[in-house]
Amino acid sequence: MASHEHYYVPAQSKWPIVATLGLLITVYGLGTWFNDLKAAREASHGPLIFFVGALFIAYMLFGWFGAVIREGRAGLYSPQMDRSFRWGMTWFIFSEVMFFAAFFGALFYIRMWSGPWLGGEGSKGVAHMLWPNFQYTWPLLHTPDPKLFPPPKAVIDPWHLPLLNTVLLVTSSFTVTFAHHALKRGDRRKLKAWLGATVLLGACFLALQVTEYVEAYHELGLTLGSGIYGATFFMLTGFHGAHVTIGALMLGIMLVRIQRGHFDAHQHFGFEAASWYWHFVDVVWVCLFVFVYVL
Amino acid sequence: MSAVIEPGHTEAAHDHAHGPARGLSRWLLTTNHKDIGTLYLWFSFCMFLLGGSMAMVIRAELFQPGLQIVEPAFFNQMTTMHGLVMVFGAVMPAFVGLANWMIPLMIGAPDMALPRMNNFSFWLLPAAFGLLVSTLFTAGGGPNFGWTFYAPLSTTYAPESVTYFIFAIHLMGISSIMGAINVVATVLNLRAPGMTLMKMPLFCWTWLITAFLLIAVMPVLAGVVTMMLMDIHFGTSFFNAAGGGDPVLFQHVFWFFGHPEVYIMILPAFGAVSSIIPTFSRKPLFGYTSMVYATASIAFLSFIVWAHHMFVVGVPLVGELFFMYATMLIAVPTGVKVFNWVSTMWQGSLTFETPMLFAVAFVILFTIGGFSGLMLAIAPADFQYHDTYFVVAHFHYVLVPGAIFGIFASAYYWLPKWTGHMYDETLGRLHFWLSFVGMNVAFFPMHFVGLAGMPRRIPDYNLQFADFNMVSSIGAFTFGATQLLFLFIVIKCIRGGRPAPAKPWDGAHGLEWTVPSPAPYHTFSTPPELPVEERQP
Numbered sequence: 102m103a104s105h106e107h108y109y110v111p112a113q114s115k116w117p118i119v120a121t122l123g124l125l126i127t128v129y130g131l132g133t134w135f136n137d138l139k140a141a142r143e144a145s146h147g148p149l150i151f152f153v154g155a156l157f158i159a160y161m162l163f164g165w166f167g168a169v170i171r172e173g174r175a176g177l178y179s180p181q182m183d184r185s186f187r188w189g190m191t192w193f194i195f196s197e198v199m200f201f202a203a204f205f206g207a208l209f210y211i212r213m214w215s216g217p218w219l220g221g222e223g224s225k226g227v228a229h230m231l232w233p234n235f236q237y238t239w240p241l242l243h244t245p246d247p248k249l250f251p252p253p254k255a256v257i258d259p260w261h262l263p264l265l266n267t268v269l270l271v272t273s274s275f276t277v278t279f280a281h282h283a284l285k286r287g288d289r290r291k292l293k294a295w296l297g298a299t300v301l302l303g304a305c306f307l308a309l310q311v312t313e314y315v316e317a318y319h320e321l322g323l324t325l326g327s328g329i330y331g332a333t334f335f336m337l338t339g340f341h342g343a344h345v346t347i348g349a350l351m352l353g354i355m356l357v358r359i360q361r362g363h364f365d366a367h368q369h370f371g372f373e374a375a376s377w378y379w380h381f382v383d384v385v386w387v388c389l390f391v392f393v394y395v396l
Numbered sequence: 397m398s399a400v401i402e403p404g405h406t407e408a409a410h411d412h413a414h415g416p417a418r419g420l421s422r423w424l425l426t427t428n429h430k431d432i433g434t435l436y437l438w439f440s441f442c443m444f445l446l447g448g449s450m451a452m453v454i455r456a457e458l459f460q461p462g463l464q465i466v467e468p469a470f471f472n473q474m475t476t477m478h479g480l481v482m483v484f485g486a487v488m489p490a491f492v493g494l495a496n497w498m499i500p501l502m503i504g505a506p507d508m509a510l511p512r513m514n515n516f517s518f519w520l521l522p523a524a525f526g527l528l529v530s531t532l533f534t535a536g537g538g539p540n541f542g543w544t545f546y547a548p549l550s551t552t553y554a555p556e557s558v559t560y561f562i563f564a565i566h567l568m569g570i571s572s573i574m575g576a577i578n579v580v581a582t583v584l585n586l587r588a589p590g591m592t593l594m595k596m597p598l599f600c601w602t603w604l605i606t607a608f609l610l611i612a613v614m615p616v617l618a619g620v621v622t623m624m625l626m627d628i629h630f631g632t633s634f635f636n637a638a639g640g641g642d643p644v645l646f647q648h649v650f651w652f653f654g655h656p657e658v659y660i661m662i663l664p665a666f667g668a669v670s671s672i673i674p675t676f677s678r679k680p681l682f683g684y685t686s687m688v689y690a691t692a693s694i695a696f697l698s699f700i701v702w703a704h705h706m707f708v709v710g711v712p713l714v715g716e717l718f719f720m721y722a723t724m725l726i727a728v729p730t731g732v733k734v735f736n737w738v739s740t741m742w743q744g745s746l747t748f749e750t751p752m753l754f755a756v757a758f759v760i761l762f763t764i765g766g767f768s769g770l771m772l773a774i775a776p777a778d779f780q781y782h783d784t785y786f787v788v789a790h791f792h793y794v795l796v797p798g799a800i801f802g803i804f805a806s807a808y809y810w811l812p813k814w815t816g817h818m819y820d821e822t823l824g825r826l827h828f829w830l831s832f833v834g835m836n837v838a839f840f841p842m843h844f845v846g847l848a849g850m851p852r853r854i855p856d857y858n859l860q861f862a863d864f865n866m867v868s869s870i871g872a873f874t875f876g877a878t879q880l881l882f883l884f885i886v887i888k889c890i891r892g893g894r895p896a897p898a899k900p901w902d903g904a905h906g907l908e909w910t911v912p913s914p915a916p917y918h919t920f921s922t923p924p925e926l927p928v929e930e931r932q933p
Contacts, residue, residue, distance in 0.1 A: 108586065110507045110918075113417055113425035117516035124570070125523040128563035135629045136559050165512070181585060185509040188581040196573050196615045203619025203649055207634060214712075215642035224712045231637060241640050250631075250639035326631030329640035336626065 109177045116165040123161050127154030170371070174363070183370055190374045194381050197344070201385055204340065208333045208392065212239055216329070219245060244328035253323035253331060259394035262313045266306050267390045270345075273302035274383040277352070277376045287366045289359070296356050299379070303349035310342050337393055341385055348382045351375040415917045424519075427511035428917060429496045434814075435518050436493025437807075441883070443485030443525065444800075448876050450478035455838075455872040457855050458865050471855035472540035473532060479543025483661065484568050485525050487795065490803045491664040492517070492575045495603050498810065499579065501908035501915060502597045504588025504924045509581035517575040524567035531557035542853060544654065547635035547646035551627045558628065562621045569614040576610035579603050588907070588923035594688070595926075597906050598681065601688050602667030605695045609656045609663075612699075617653040620646065644709050651702035659698045662762075662794060663691060665802025666733060669755045671906070672809050673737050676752035677744030678903035683736040690729035690736075697726050707778045716775045723773035727766065734763055749901075750824030754805035757797055757832055765793030768843065783853075786846025792839045796875075797832075804831070804882070811889050812896030816914030819889040827885060830878040837871025 134147025172178065178186075214225075220237025221229030229235070232245035244250040257263060280295035314335075317323040325335050355372045358364065364372055416422045416431065426432060453474045457465045466474070496514065500507055508514045532538040536555035539545065550558055583604045587596070623646075626632040633639020635646045666687075674681045681687065703711055703719040711719070737759050748756070768790040772778050781787060804827075811819050841864040846852075850861045857865065899909035907926070911919050 108506050110511055111427050113421065114427060114512045114515070115425055117512055117519055118424050120516050121519040121523050124520065124567060125527065128567065129527065129560070132559040132563050135625075136556050139629055140556070184585045185581045188584055189510055189513075189577050192577045192580055192611050193573075196577075196611045199612050200615035200619055203616040203652075204623075206616075206652070207619075207623065207645055207649060210645055210648060211640070211642065215645060216640060219637060219640065219642070225710055228637070237640075244633075244639050246638035250633050250636075324631075325626065326633075326639075329633050332626065332632035332634055332639070332641065336623070336632070 107179055109172070109179065109182055111172070114165075114168070116161055116168065119157060119161045120165070123154050123157030125154070126157060127151055130154050170358070170363070173368070173371075186370050186374070190377060194377060197381065198385075201337070201340070201388075204333065204337050205388065205392065208337065211329055211333065216241070239330070241328050241330040250326060250328040251322065253317075253321050253327045255321050256323055256330065256334070257313060257317060257321070257394065259390065262309050262316075263390055263394045266309050266313075267386065269302050269306045269309070270383050270386045273299045273306070274380055276302065277379050281372070281376055284364060284369055284372060285366050293356065293359060296352060296359065300349055300352050300356060303345055303352065303379075307342060307345055307349070310338070310345075334393060337389055341382070341389055344378075344382050344385070348375070348379045351378060426515055427507070429500050429508045429511065429514065430814075430915065430917065432508075432514050432518050433493045433495075433497030436489045436496060436521075439518070439521055440486050440490035440493055440803075441886075443481050443489070445879065445883075446529070447478050447481035447486055448879060450474045450481065451872060452876050454478060455869040458857070459869040460866065461857050461859055461862050463856055466855070468855045469537060469540060472542075472853070473538045475853050476539045476542050476545075477529070477532065480528065480539070481525070482795070483543060483657070484565075485521070487661045487799045487803070488572065489521055491603075491606070491661075491799075492572075492579075494599075494664065494668065494803070494806050494810075495575075495579050497814065498908060499582055499600055499603060500586070501813075501911065501919060502600055502906055503583065503586060503591050504907050504920045504926075505582055505586035506918065506921050508578050509586055510578050513574050514578050517571045517578065520567050520571035520574075524564045524571065527560050527567070528564035531560050544650060545624075546650070547624060547627070547643050551624050551635055554628065559625070562625045565621045566618055569618045572610050572614045576607035576614075579607040580611070583607075588920070588926065590926045591907075594685065597667070598670035598684065598687055598691075599664065599667035602663040602670075602691050605691050606660050606663045609660050609695055609698065613653040613656040613660075616649060617657075620649040620653065623649070644706070647706050647709060648703070651705045652699075654705065655702040656695070656698040658791075658794070659694055661799045662802075663694070665758065665799050665806075666691065668802050668806040668809070669737065669758050671904075672751045672755040672805050673740050673759075674905070675809070675901045675903040676747050676749060676755070677741045678746075679740055679744040680905075681736065682739035682742075683732070686732055687736055690732040693729040694726060697722060697729070701726065704773055704775075704778070707775045708782045720773055720775045724770065727770055730766055734759060734766075745903075749808075750819070750821060750828055751805045751809035753825065753828040753832075754801045754808065757828070758801045758805060761797030761801070761836075762794060765790060765795075765798055768793060781846065783851055784846040785842040785850045785852055788852050789839050789842035789846055792842070796835050796839065801831075804828075807886070809901070810908075811886070812900040813908060813911075813913050813915055815890050815893075816896055816912075817889050817893035818896050818900060819885055819893065823881065823885045823888075827878060827881050830881065831875055834871050834873075834875030834878055838868050838875055839871070841865075841868050841871075 130147050130149070130151030130153070132147075134145055134151055137145035137147055214223075216237050216239065217223055218225040218228045219232070220226070220235060222237070235245040236243060240253075240256040242252050242255070244252045276295045277299040280292050280299060283289075283291035283295055323331050323334065325331055352375050355375050358371065416428065417425070423431065423435060453466060454471065457463075457471055496508060499505070529538075534557055536557055538557050539550075539555070539561045541549040541554060541558075545561075583596070583600050593601075623632070623634040627634050627636060633641040635641050635643045637643065670681055670687060701719055701723045703715055704723045707716055707719075746752070768786070772781055772787065772790055808819060808824055845861045845864045848861065850857050896913040898912050900913065907924060908915075910924065
C-alpha cells in the first residue's frame with residue numbers, strides 16, 4: 102500500500118450546500134406542484150419553485166464535477182483515491198439495483214400471490230368476495246373495478262418495438278466495451294466512433310420507448326391508471342428509461358471530454374464509471390424484457 | 397468543464413494543511429470528518445429533544461384515561477412524528493456522527509474517503525427534517541398515519557402533507573446511502589498498513605455491515621414511497637385492490653426495508669459496546685472473530701424475516717411458519733454476542749465509569765428487548781400481542797436501552813477525545829441512574845398493559861389500564877427531563893474540566909488513543925505505525 106502517503110482531502114467546498122439547497126427547493130416545488138394539481142388549485146407556484154431548484158442542481162452538477170475533473174487532471178488523485186471512487190460507484194450502482202428490486206419484487210408479488218388471491222385462488226382466495234365477478238389473468242385485461250381503473254384493451258407486443266430495443270441496448274453494451282478497449286490501446290479515433298455509436302444507440306432506444314408509450318396511451322388504453330399491469334409496466338420501464346437518459350448523458354459528457362483530450366490509456370475512471378452504469382442499465386433492460394414484456 | 401488545467405483554481409490549492417476555517421463557513425462548507433461528525437451528533441441531539449418532546453405530549457395525554465390535552469388527530473401526528481424523528485433524525489444520524497468521528501481515527505485514515513460527499517450527506521438531513529416538521533404547521537396537519545405509514549391510510553386517506561413527507565423520506569434516503577457509501581469506501585480502502593480487516597475495532601466491522609444494510613434497503617424505502625406518490629397523484633393502483641394491486645404489498649416492501657432498518661439502528665451500538673466493555677473490564681474482547689461472524693449472520697437473517705411484522709394481515713400458513721422460524725434463528729447470533737460480552741467481563745478488573753454503566757445496562761436491557769422479540773416471533777402468540785403496548789414495550793427496550801444507551805456510552809467514552817476534557821463523572825453517573833430508572837419505569841409497565849390488551853397509537857384507554865399508564869408517564873417524564881442533564885454535562889465538558897490525557901481510560905486499546913486529546917483537526921495525514929499491541933492478532 103505504497104500509495105497511502107498522499108490521500109487527497111479537499112479543502113472547504115460550497116458544492117454540498119448548493120446541492121442540498123437545490124434538492125430541497127426542487128422537492129418542495131414538486132410537492133407543491135403535485136398537491137396543487139390534485140386539489141385543482143390554479144396559479145400554483147410549484148412549477149416555478151421546481152424550476153429554480155433544478156437550476157441550482159444543474160449549476161451544482163457542473164461546478165462539482167468540474168472541480169473533480171480539474172483536480173483529477175491536476176494529478177491530485179492517487180491510486181488509492183481512484184479505489185475510493187471505484188468503491189463509491191460500485192456501491193452506488195448496487196443501491197440502484199436495490200431500487201429496481203423493489204419494483205420487480207412488487208411485480209412478482211402481484212403475479213405470484215396477490216393477483217391470484219384476488220381472483221379466488223389459493224389459501225387467501227377469500228379476497229375474491231370483494232369483486233366476485235373478477236377473473237385474474239396476466240396481463241390484467243380486466244380490473245376488479247373497471248370504473249375506477251379502466252383496463253387496457255391490449256398490451257405491448259414484445260416481439261416488435263421491445264425486441265428491437267433489446268437489440269439496440271445489448272449492442273450498445275458491446276460498443277461501449279469496444280470504446281473502452283480502444284481507449285486502453287490509445288486509439289482515440291475508434292474510441293470516439295464507438296462511444297458516439299453507443300450514445301446514438303441509447304438515443305434510438307429512448308425514441309422508440311417514447312413511440313411505444315404514445316402507442317400505449319393512445320391506441321391500447323394502457324396507462325398508469327389502467328390497473329396494476331399499467332402501474333408496474335410504466336413504473337419499471339419508466340424508471341429504466343430515466344436511467345437510460347442519465348446513462349446516455351453521462352456517456353455524452355464523456356464524449357465531450359474525450360473531444361477535449363481528456364483521459365489516457367491508464368487514467369480514465371470517469372469513462373469507466375459511465376460505462377459501468379451503462380452495463381447496469383442494460384442488464385435491467387434484459388430483466389424487463391423477460392419479466393415485463395415476454396413472460 | 398475546462399480542459400485547461402488551472403491549478404490556482406482547484407479546491408486542491410489549499411489542500412488540508414491548516415486548521416478549521418472561522419465562523420459559520422467552517423460548518424457549512426467543511427470537508428473535515430471531525431467537524432461533520434460533530435454536526436451529525438448535535439443534529440441528532442436536537443432531533444432527540446424534538447422527538448422526545450413529542451413523546452412527552454403522548455405520555456401527558458396518556459397520563460389519565462379520557463381525552464384531556466390534545467385532539468386525537470394531533471395525537472396521531474405526535475405518534476407518527478415521534479417515530480420518524482427518533483428513527484431517522486436521532487438514532488441513525490447519531491451513529492453516522494460516531495462513524496465520522498471515530499472510524500478514521502480507529503483505522504488510521506486521514507479523513508473519510510469522499511469528504512465533500514460526506515458534508516452533502518449531513519446537510520441533507522436538516523433540509524429533510526425542516527421539510528418534514530414544517531408540515532405540522534400546515535392546514536391539513538402533518539403525517540398522521542404512524543411511522544410505518546401503511547397504505548391506504550398513507551395514500552387514499554392521507555393529509556396533503558404526505559407529498560412533502562414522501563420527498564423528505566427521499567432526501568433522508570439519499571443522505572443515508574451517501575453516508576453509507578462513504579463508510580464502506582473508508583473502511584475498505586483507507587486502513588493504515590497492517591490494519592487488516594480482522595484487526596479492526598469491532599465498531600468498524602459493525603458499521604461496515606450496517607453500511608451494507610443501508611445501501612441495500614434505503615433504495616427499497618425510496619421505491620415504496622415512490623409507489624405511494626404514484627398512487628396518490630398519478631392514478632396507479634399498487635396499493636389499491638380495485639385496480640388489481642394490494643395494500644399488503646405496501647407492508648411487504650416497507651418491512652423489507654424496515655426489518656434491516658432495526659439492525660441498522662442497533663449494530664453500531666453493538667460495535668461501540670464491544671470497545672467499551674473490554675476497556676473497563678481490562679481484558680481483550682472475548683470471541684472477536686465470532687463477533688464478526690455473528691454480526692454478519694444477523695445482517696443476513698435480517699433480509700429474510702420481514703413478514704414477522706405482518707403475521708395478522710393474512711400471510712399464507714407456510715409463510716407464517718417460515719418467517720417465525722427464521723426470526724427465531726436470529727436469537728442464535730445475538731446470543732453469541734451477549735455471551736461474548738458477559739465472558740469479556742468474566743474475571744475482569746471491572747470499574748463502572750459512566751460509559752461502562754451504560755454499556756452494562758445495554759447488555760442486560762437489550763437482552764430483555766430481545767426476549768420479548770422472541771415472544772413476538774411466535775406467530776400464534778403474536779396474534780394476541782399484535783398492535784398492543786407489548787409491541788411498544790418491546791421495541792422501546794431495544795431502542796432506548798439498546799441504541800440510545802449505546803450512543804450515550806459512546807458519547808461518554810469518547811467525549812475526552814473530542815473535547816480534551818474529562819466530563820463530570822458524578823453528573824454522568826447521575827444521568828445514567830436517572831435514565832436507567834426513568835426508562836424502566838416508563839417502558840416496563842407497557843408489557844403488562846399490552847398483554848392485557850391495551851392497543852397502541854390510541855389517545856384514550858380503558859380504565860383498567862389507568863394505574864400502569866400513570867406510572868409509565870411518570871417514568872417517561874423522568875427520562876425526558878434527565879436528558880437536559882446530559883446536555884448540561886456535554887456543554888460543561890466542552891467548556892472545561894480536568895484535561896484529558898491522550899488515553900484517559902487505562903484499559904483502552906486502539907489507534908484513537910494514540911492521538912492527543914482533543915484530537916487535532918487533522919490526524920493521520922500519513923498513515924500511522926500500528927502500536928505494538930495492535931500488531932498481535
